Amino acid sequence: MSAPTRTPSGAPAHLTGPGSGRVGDDAARPDGVLKVRGEFAYGSDLWMDDMLWGVTLRSPHPYARIRSVDVGPALAVPGVHAVLTSDDVPGSKTYGLELADQPVLAVDVVRYQGEPVALVAADHPETARRAAARIVVDYEVWEPVTDAREALGHPTWNQVHETEAPVTELSRESAHLHPQGNLVRHLKVRKGDPHATADVVVTGEYEVGMQDQAFLGPESGLAVPAEDGGVELHVATQWLHVDQRQVCAALGLPPERVRLTLAGVGGAFGGREDLSMHVHACLLALRTGKPVKMSYNREESFFGHVHRHPATMRYEHGATRDGDLVYVRAQIHLDGGAYASSTPAVVGNAGTMGIGPYVVPNVHVDCYGAYTNNPPCGAMRGFGSVQTAFAYEAQMDALAAELGMDPVELRCRNAMEQGSPTPTGQVVDSPAPVAELLRRLAAMPLPEPPGTLDLREVPGGVSNTTHGEGVRRGVGYAVAYKNVAFSEGFDDHSTARVRLEVVGGEPTVTVHTAAAEVGQGLVTVEQQIARTELGVDRVVIHPKDTDVGSAGSTSASRQTYVTGGAVKAACEAVRARVLERAAGLTGRPVGDLRLFDGTVVAEGLELPLAEVLGDDAVEETLEWRHRPTQALDPETGQGFAHVQYAFSAHRAVVDVDTELGLLKVVEMACTQDVGKAINPQAVVGQIQGGTAQGLGLAVMEEVLVRDGRVQNPSFTDYLIPTVLDVPPMRIEVLEYADPHAPYGLRGVGEAPNISSGPAVLAAIRQATGLPLTRVPVRPEHITGT
Amino acid sequence: MEFLQPATWAEALEAKAASRDAVPVAGGTDVMVAVNFGRLRPSLLLDLTRVPELQQWDTEDGVVRLGAGVPYARVITELGDRLPGLAMAARTIGSPQIRNRGTVGGNLATASPAGDAHPALLAADAEVEVASVRGTRRIPVTGFYTGVKRSALADDELIAAIRIRPPSGPQQYSKIGTRNAMVIAVAAFGLALHPDRRAVGTGIGSAAPTPRRAPEAEEFLAGELDGLWDSRGELPASTATRFGELVSAAAAPIDDVRGTARYRVHALSVMARRTLTWAWADYRKEATTCA
Numbered sequence A: 001m002s003a004p005t006r007t008p009s010g011a012p013a014h015l016t017g018p019g020s021g022r023v024g025d026d027a028a029r030p031d032g033v034l035k036v037r038g039e040f041a042y043g044s045d046l047w048m049d050d051m052l053w054g055v056t057l058r059s060p061h062p063y064a065r066i067r068s069v070d071v072g073p074a075l076a077v078p079g080v081h082a083v084l085t086s087d088d089v090p091g092s093k094t095y096g097l098e099l100a101d102q103p104v105l106a107v108d109v110v111r112y113q114g115e116p117v118a119l120v121a122a123d124h125p126e127t128a129r130r131a132a133a134r135i136v137v138d139y140e141v142w143e144p145v146t147d148a149r150e151a152l153g154h155p156t157w158n159q160v161h162e163t164e165a166p167v168t169e170l171s172r173e174s175a176h177l178h179p180q181g182n183l184v185r186h187l188k189v190r191k192g193d194p195h196a197t198a199d200v201v202v203t204g205e206y207e208v209g210m211q212d213q214a215f216l217g218p219e220s221g222l223a224v225p226a227e228d229g230g231v232e233l234h235v236a237t238q239w240l241h242v243d244q245r246q247v248c249a250a251l252g253l254p255p256e257r258v259r260l261t262l263a264g265v266g267g268a269f270g271g272r273e274d275l276s277m278h279v280h281a282c283l284l285a286l287r288t289g290k291p292v293k294m295s296y297n298r299e300e301s302f303f304g305h306v307h308r309h310p311a312t313m314r315y316e317h318g319a320t321r322d323g324d325l326v327y328v329r330a331q332i333h334l335d336g337g338a339y340a341s342s343t344p345a346v347v348g349n350a351g352t353m354g355i356g357p358y359v360v361p362n363v364h365v366d367c368y369g370a371y372t373n374n375p376p377c378g379a380m381r382g383f384g385s386v387q388t389a390f391a392y393e394a395q396m397d398a399l400a401a402e403l404g405m406d407p408v409e410l411r412c413r414n415a416m417e418q419g420s421p422t423p424t425g426q427v428v429d430s431p432a433p434v435a436e437l438l439r440r441l442a443a444m445p446l447p448e449p450p451g452t453l454d455l456r457e458v459p460g461g462v463s464n465t466t467h468g469e470g471v472r473r474g475v476g477y478a479v480a481y482k483n484v485a486f487s488e489g490f491d492d493h494s495t496a497r498v499r500l501e502v503v504g505g506e507p508t509v510t511v512h513t514a515a516a517e518v519g520q521g522l523v524t525v526e527q528q529i530a531r532t533e534l535g536v537d538r539v540v541i542h543p544k545d546t547d548v549g550s551a552g553s554t555s556a557s558r559q560t561y562v563t564g565g566a567v568k569a570a571c572e573a574v575r576a577r578v579l580e581r582a583a584g585l586t587g588r589p590v591g592d593l594r595l596f597d598g599t600v601v602a603e604g605l606e607l608p609l610a611e612v613l614g615d616d617a618v619e620e621t622l623e624w625r626h627r628p629t630q631a632l633d634p635e636t637g638q639g640f641a642h643v644q645y646a647f648s649a650h651r652a653v654v655d656v657d658t659e660l661g662l663l664k665v666v667e668m669a670c671t672q673d674v675g676k677a678i679n680p681q682a683v684v685g686q687i688q689g690g691t692a693q694g695l696g697l698a699v700m701e702e703v704l705v706r707d708g709r710v711q712n713p714s715f716t717d718y719l720i721p722t723v724l725d726v727p728p729m730r731i732e733v734l735e736y737a738d739p740h741a742p743y744g745l746r747g748v749g750e751a752p753n754i755s756s757g758p759a760v761l762a763a764i765r766q767a768t769g770l771p772l773t774r775v776p777v778r779p780e781h782i783t784g785t
Numbered sequence B: 001m002e003f004l005q006p007a008t009w010a011e012a013l014e015a016k017a018a019s020r021d022a023v024p025v026a027g028g029t030d031v032m033v034a035v036n037f038g039r040l041r042p043s044l045l046l047d048l049t050r051v052p053e054l055q056q057w058d059t060e061d062g063v064v065r066l067g068a069g070v071p072y073a074r075v076i077t078e079l080g081d082r083l084p085g086l087a088m089a090a091r092t093i094g095s096p097q098i099r100n101r102g103t104v105g106g107n108l109a110t111a112s113p114a115g116d117a118h119p120a121l122l123a124a125d126a127e128v129e130v131a132s133v134r135g136t137r138r139i140p141v142t143g144f145y146t147g148v149k150r151s152a153l154a155d156d157e158l159i160a161a162i163r164i165r166p167p168s169g170p171q172q173y174s175k176i177g178t179r180n181a182m183v184i185a186v187a188a189f190g191l192a193l194h195p196d197r198r199a200v201g202t203g204i205g206s207a208a209p210t211p212r213r214a215p216e217a218e219e220f221l222a223g224e225l226d227g228l229w230d231s232r233g234e235l236p237a238s239t240a241t242r243f244g245e246l247v248s249a250a251a252a253p254i255d256d257v258r259g260t261a262r263y264r265v266h267a268l269s270v271m272a273r274r275t276l277t278w279a280w281a282d283y284r285k286e287a288t289t290c291a
């Protein structure tokens, strides 16, 4: 493959970093110093002197027909180099992660507010913006479909229905947003007796609002036209190869002419799984023959990526008087918005994981993903499990109250363990210490009651709303499980290229994968694994690009498992070759030789790698897969769908000003089983971050959408927790090895994001005695005003 | 976009008179946000940060004259004792970065109903000193806010200073936000007890088209306190509750993304009741410490 003709400044260089730390150590990040000093280049820092700036004209309407587009006035603006519409897309006009249903640029119809309609490239971003504003689009505005149940023709919210809703007659006649109707996926899980009865029954209806990933580095990238008629795209993303596939299709170019390199990523959380400016910048670069940079501002970013699916959920739990779960029946509706994105997989997770890590003999779940004219929803950390956890954990607390049982006891009594059957007919085939996670939490000391007044420690904080009046404390527990890696028969693999050579007298390993580093620390893990397997301290991380095979997505808590597994396997292959050479040189059997500290060692032997390798490099490229999974049976939802589960539990202590509805989360405690902590400090970081993000959804984070229009597309009114909202955390990390996974590890990143919010809700319920069935909880819900 | 940086107050006033659409910039924490969102494209920016007079405060005849360009951080550290209500409000504003840049003058000129300085200034009967090449005038802050984000400032005028008489009694400030820091007020309330004048000052934020006072609540409380100023006796709980009700009755809030009108009304009654309780407790404590 040809090397990029020109490299922009701000493109990532090789990372070396501090140079020590093996598997199990708190190794420092190779990019840590750069980031702390503000020297790390993010996608928005990409620069070429002769580049143009691309901007996107977006639809102001959630649903409308485009009668005509007149780009003439924009083209007439001096400094404008190109204005493009869907007519200028040479290849496939639509793209998508699972279904190619989303237009690169709107074709005839816009289905959500913010849908891209046209593109402008100009020599200055301001010029490009002004020109875009002069494009004349004539819209015939239609009434948007904004309720997922309505879109499916299901009884709408609060119309409790006893029989299963028909899904054959999809939606109202006028509101088929897509030719196949408005159903993206209906997942059925059927286990045991669908009509099981029980002594004690609790039902509840729950609603979860739309959360945003709120990553700090908005969508950015730079497309550079190449001499071969192709394009080099530098972009901040989560999966280079799935981007490449979609960009190629839209451009009508083969993969060897569309080369992607990962630019610095400022957070992702699922929001970069779908394309944003990728195809747009390439189209403009190919049209103008110049490098084109696109970088969204904060407001555009809210329209430029998918959000977490809002959910409405109806649950019924039946149990014996003793507290054994007999059945769970659930209907879950996820609002997928205008395009499919990863809705089918989110439905898969929400449906299969939707009753939580409990053993239940009779399960009847219907999970629907619908098209509406709301913003498209797709991947976000926790992926379907976050929404359902709010419902099933509220149900467990309600059941405990009904039974007069302690909520932790009820959970432990029904907790999954190794060997338990899952609702989908799998058997949990590695440790599942759900009860232990909960018992450890319950055994932790509780925080002290409030002492002398410090405004930073009370609900409302320094805004001075209470000096203790109206404040009641609640404690709540929740537990989560989450499938790790891609499920349902997906060929989930990663590729690693590992080279060992002696550079300037020093043994050096270069690790080359396409696995996106999004801030989680995979580059550190790659170094730790290479050091461990090859006994060499100096490990260089090659920039992430499509010159090496796919690593799969940086999502689903999977990269340490899958790309970690690939790096480990490639290192083992390199090691085998090196030891064979050493065996040839020394005449010692290969089995006696080991790599240690830059030397080949055996009983009475210490041979420096420089002598074994000379000027040669030993390189191996390997594709690595986890155990295959299976598709689910479409009628029963049964099958070996998930390769691994991650488990975490939270205890939240929350002070509530019951009169004003304001909150102070006093402490979050978390226990999580990670199988093996490859980097314990990074594991704790993931747990802290996941906990904060879950807390955010519980008490403040929501993209407010009214009539298909986003009301708060900025950090002025989309609030994320500050340092006064995120409390101190007690974290206990357990390491029960999964025998099927490299080093026994388990994916870490998502589970704590799932159990945190429901624990906060449980604590607020305990403090207030209110049912609180909607998140985020607002002061109005607590005060009843 | 042109950029002017006058070094003296006279130059600044000249520049504003010459280009009435010039946009003054102090801390820039409102102006630059508007520019960033594309809501403001000033043809001329008039940077006031080099005008020394605006960055100072002093005391004239017992009245604090606070330069319009003094940032919140300094209001908190330098004037916490003299202007306690305003300093309390300043503590609730933004983040440390915003408090280092943002100014009371900027808050006034923006005249947002959610601006946090306003309830404190209203409660303290502050005056806004404005100037132009035509001369200087003082506007009582009660008359300063003329509509949503509109003020009595003429288009050739700049805000020179805010004049506030240091309190003769306790002051309080309380603000509702949906997170515990860095949040725009959903509703806010400022209270000042003026034992010297036997009067009460109030200020309501984020619950009407403009910041406003609650005159009936003030009169009611002044009446109730009539016999208590000297005795410093206990305040009946019913008085605090009634005061809260009257404060909330003075509001005219709307539903928006930050909160409902009903919640705002409710929250105001709670804040008014609680702040009064705290202020009165402080007032009673003062007696003990003096004695």
Ligand SMILES: Cc1cc2nc3c(=O)[nH]c(=O)nc-3n(C[C@H](O)[C@H](O)[C@H](O)COP(=O)(O)OP(=O)(O)OC[C@H]3O[C@@H](n4cnc5c(N)ncnc54)[C@H](O)[C@@H]3O)c2cc1C
Binding pocket: B023, B024, B025, B026, B027, B028, B029, B030, B031, B032, B033, B048, B068, B069, B092, B093, B094, B095, B098, B101, B102, B103, B104, B105, B106, B107, B108, B109, B110, B114, B115, B116, B117, B157, B158, B159, B160, B182, B183, B184, B185
């Ligand atoms: C992240 C963030 C958080 C914030 N949080 C809060 C908050 O909690 N509470 C709150 O009330 N506000 C908040 N604000 C808004 C802002 O910080 C305040 O309104 C601040 O007081 C503005 O002061 P400034 O000096 O930065 O004004 P600037 O932005 O410089 O100016 C604001 C307006 O005043 C005019 N102006 C400035 N000085 C003068 C003068 N001397 N004469 C005439 N006109 C003048 C300007 O032309 C402009 O119209 C926040 C802003 C940000 C960005």
